[in-house]
Amino acid sequence: MSTASEDDLFDAEADETILDCLNLDKPKSFFLYAGAGSGKTRSLVEAIRIVCRDQGRRLSLAGQKIGVITYTNAACDEIKQRLEFDPRVEVSTIHAFAWSLIGGYDGDIRKWVAARMMQDIAELEEAQAKGRATSKAAVDRARSIESKRRRHAGLDTIQRFIYSPTGDNRTRDALNHAEVIAMTAEFLTSKPGLRRLLVTRFPILLIDESQDTSRRLMDALLEVQAAHRDDFILGLFGDTMQRIYADGKTDLAEAIPADWAKPRKEMNHRCPTRVIELINKVRRDDDGQEQRPRSDAKAGVIRLFLLPHTTIDKSAAEASIAARMAEISDDPAWADGSEAIKTLALEHMMSARRFGFEQFFGPLYAVQRINTGLLDGTGAGLGIFTREILPLVKALRAGDRFATAAIIRRTSPLLNRDALRDAGEAQQSLLDRAKAACAGLMTLVDGQPPASLRDVLRYVAENGLFTVPDVLLPFAAADPEPADEDDTGKDEEEVDIKSEIAAWRHALEAPFDQIDKYDRYVRGVSQFDTHQGVKGLEFPRVMVVISDEEARGFLFNYDKLFGTKGKSKTDFENEAAGKETTIDRTRRLFYVTCSRAERSLAVVYYAENPTALRDAMLQQGWFAGDEVEIVA
Secondary structure, three states: OOOHHHHHOOOHHHHHHHHHHOOOOOOOOEEEEEOOOOOHHHHHHHHHHHHHHHHHHHHHHOOOOEEEEEOOHHHHHHHHHHOOOOOOEEEEEHHHHHHHHHOOOHHHHHHHHHHHHHHHHHHHHHHHHHOOOOOHHHHHHHHHHHHHHHHHHOHHHOOOOEOOOOOOOOOOOEOOHHHHHHHHHHHHHHOHHHHHHHHHHOOEEEEOOHHHOEHHHHHHHHHHHHHOOOOOEEEEEEOHHHOOOOOEOOOHHHHOOOOOEOOEEOEEOOOOHHHHHHHHHHHHOOOOOOOEEOOOOOOOEEEEEEEEOOOOOHHHHHHHHHHHHHHHHOOHHHHHOHHHOEEEEOOHHHHHHHHOOHHHHHHHHOOHHHHHHHHHOOOOOOHHHHHHHHHHHHHHHOOOHHHHHHHHHHHOHHHOHHHHHHHHHHHHHHHHHHHHHHHHHHHHHOOOOOOEHHHHHHHHHHHOOOOOOHHHHHHOOOOOOOOOHHHHHOHHHHOOOOOHHHHHHHHOOOEOOHHHHHHHHHOOOOOEEOHHHHOOOOEEEEEEEEOHHHHOOOOOOHHHHOOOOOOOHHHHHHHHOOOOOHHHHHHHHHHHHHOOEEEEEEEEEEEOOHHHHHHHHHHHOOOOHHHEEEOO
16 A cells, blocks of 8 residues: 555656656657646646756746746746746746737737728628618627727727736727737747747746647647747646636647657545546546545545425525535534535536526627636626726725725726826816716616616716727617617517627626626635636535526536436537537536545536436446435
8 A cells, every 4th residue: 555655756757757858958848637636736836946946047048938828817826936936937827928929019910900800890791781770780780890990990000009918908009818819829820930939938838727728829839839849848737628618729639749748647636535436437438537546535425416406495405415414424514604615506507597697697608709708707898897897886885985096097088197187287177077977877876777787888988987898889879769660679580699799789788786796706706616716726525516407508418418318419410520519518517526525525416307317327327326315
């Protein structure tokens, strides 16, 4: 039997392989497979420390750095702190890294944005020609076309483009997040000079959570490595089973060149034995990768609780299950309330329905190409609500004059530097105008009936409180009156619910208070956390809540995963074409959430037929007979 110290060294061979690859005299790229709880970040940090110790002087003399790309600002800060802010290492998010490469290439950026604007305008005009000129959809498209033409016409007046990886980028010289990623990928592919700049500046580039890196950017980086394999090391850290964003590269494992090193970390240092057995079975039908527990790992407890989907008071049912888990696991903390338990929803629409932001979230969530920005809160159009209007409303409600003034001075055009300079001795009139605008905003949001998000957006635009982003400009003014009565009833037939413009029109009809609920959810401070928010984290007690009936999503389906519902025609077609299916996406999500548990795991499943589901689950073999309970 191995000891705890031997467990710590179990995957030492993988770490040694990484260090061999990071030899600047004999560079070799690699993909580290690191499953849940395997210590991936520790391996990354330790490898960098050793490279800096042994090769750091060489890097400094050449003016070079080790580049590290992480997925979140929190992960970025953690790695910087672990490395004690070593100046030879540049740690950044993917957006910040991309901008560090292309920022300053204003002529190329201008040409790219101009071409993208003309392409967008052409697509909108094509849709306009097919639709009815008097519909709301046509009004939205016309305003969007006008906004894009204005931006296109003003490109030549912009001397220098700007971008903030953490800001909302709404001035006319600013680029948005999606543009920066798309532009960087295209430039790396088409401009040899930029590829040479990348390789010269960062002879070593390490990417954490590589499975969720934008597929276009990942493809471009793989091309750079192939062209510069003798002087550029690309190191990918990740686990394809933990890919949770739609724009990640689906076939990353298959795309890794044959001459790369492919070390593996097999030890799971986080989960108890029973949880590891479960997650190994979950991925057995996917890639067959398995982990092993530490020799000192606890046995752990898992339970599957099955309830009718018609259960009315689900919160009470889940509280009762938590009390049952306290008894089963001999862990009283399960009964201490929600603070002691990490509850994870397996589908975002389910959370949106439970916590009251479905009307805002649903239409935007249906547009797959903007999913990632919606789920991490960085999407175009979100920041004006979550980072400007909502904080201002909260400050005003709290009577916090200092916070109110700080928000207005920071981003409002009413009191920006140019406005104050131009006002001269009449600055008091600007202050009075800002004060009146704030008072009117509170009258609107606290009035009855409740104001919609569009009501608030129109008020903000009319009073110049904040700068409205391009994507929302079509909705910043009132709609024209319909040409005739019949037109009003036909709009729904024309609206393409998959278009971003139509999605925003529907989302903005939601009451203003839904933006606060949405914001709390994506920041991970609501009762339920997101699977994006907890990736890489661990918790003693985890409750995973499943309900296909509540979720009603087309991207995930747990009845299919657990065998109580057959595959659809689309599933079979995707399977035959080598594309991911609903079951693939659902399996990954289940794996990520279950693998957060350090001690015990409760899976709560609201099913149409709990008895049939129990029989299917027992046949599947993921849970033992005494681990499945039907709750009447």
